[in-house]
Amino acid sequence: MLSADGDAMTSDQALVTAIRSGDQGAMAALYDRFSSIVYSVALRVLQDTGAAEDVLQDIFMQLWRNPGAFDASRGNMAAWLSVIARHRAIDALRRRRPESDIEDVVVSVEPDFASDADRSRTMDKIRGALQTMPAPQRSALEMAYFEGLTHSEIAEKTGEPLGTIKTRIRTGLLALRKVLAA
Amino acid sequence: MSVHEQFAEDLALYALGSLEGGERQALEAHLEGCASCRRELEVSRGDLSLLALTTAGPKPPARARQRLMSAIAKEPRLPAIAPEPQPRFWPSFGRPALGWIAAAALALVCIGLVRQNSTLQRDMASLRVRFQNQFNDQEGKLEQANEVVTTLLDPESTKIELVAVGNKPQPRGKAIYQRRTRNLIFLASNLPPLPAQRIYELWLFPASGGAPIAAGLFKPDARGSATVVNPPLPEGVEAKSFVVTLEPESGSHEAPRGTPVIVGMGE
Secondary structure, three states, X not given: OOOOOOOHHHHHHXXXXXXXXXXXXXXXXXXXXXXXXXXXXXXXXHOOHHHHHHHHHHHHHHHHHOHHHOOHHHOOHHHHHHHHHHXXXXXXXXXXXXXXXXXXXXXXXXXXXXXXXXXXXXXXHHXXXXXXXXXXXXXXXXXXXXXXXXXXXXXXXXXXXXXXXXXXXXXXXHHHHHHHHO | OOHHHHHHHHHHHHHXXXXXXXXXXXXXXXXXXXXXXXXXXXXXXXXXHHHHHOOOOOOOOHHHHHHHHHHHHHOOOOOOOOOXXXXXXXXXXXXXXXXXXXXXXXXXXXXXXXXXXXXXXXXXXXXXXXXXXXXXXXXXXXXXXXXXXXHHHOOOOOOOXXXXXXXXXXXXXXXXXXXXOOXXXXXXEOOOOOOOOEEEEEEEEEXXXXXXXXXXXXXXXXXXXXXXXXXXXXXOOOEEEEEEEEEEOOXXXXXXXXXEEEEEEOO
């Protein structure tokens, strides 16, 4: 959703427009706004501050080189950057080359974070959903998401059948969606 | 079990990047021909992105910011035009072992190469000038377009609508749509404040008479102004009209259910 004047989405887009013309101050402002999101996702995946800083640097340099990669009509910037941070961190964790360019990442997020308060409310909802989820379900979802494990690797790690892991991940995702729709 | 249910669990894994092997290939083949599952995949990725945001907390150290800003300062934004190579002069012949005949033949070859080199240099210089002129021209146009868009979208821009004296401003909207590029800019003004649990939704009604296409949810600001820029739209749809409706807060997506607020026909 795109909303009216003064919201965070429009401001993000205005910063991106300024970055397109080489405005370093706009880049610094964008970094100040989103670096903690990118860094904390990378740190959660990599569990290493130095490696997380490298991911942070890599992502913002790519944004500087190609600001047009962000398309405000297809998702908000916080969600977009967090997905890219997760991809890059998992690539780093598995010591493989990046599998996708930042402009290939499209995120469709229903809630629009018009303000930090909106984002905070949504995050509280998700955290609440994770806390109320059965532990094996939450664990399967987190192993897939934050450790980048395939379902067969999770099955091997937990000793559970493949079908069970698949179902847990799917059910966990549906539980998140239900909370967001409420 | 329907085909879509069969792929439901795999879609969740695929969104996570956790599906592999034959299952991954089978799903990718299915996705190519199934818009419904592609949409489901996009929504799943969106939901999962919110999972990433729950990690928010630790801030990067100050040195990370310095490192980035220093790297940015060193990196030029636009592709630099390669410097024109300096003319190279053939080395003089100083080896007495070469006979006069060989020297003369080499001198002829040398003269030919120098001439060819000069011609190439002139061609390159001419191309450089043409390229630079085109580049400057495009850059100027881009800058102008950027200024227009920035002014339109800047929250600090003053937006005043002029109406006939004595008339109360009415809700109105303007949709600028380019079918070929799927670009749509919609500007609305004087919209009534939203009732609780409601949202405005923009719809594109195709000239072909097909189902209306959702073109973005939006909320007006305190003065009733709102903007929608480039919502995701299918390719090549000719617009018959655009309509704004009042919908439940999550939007209607498939077809308008609420009351039309403003409507406009294409030219």
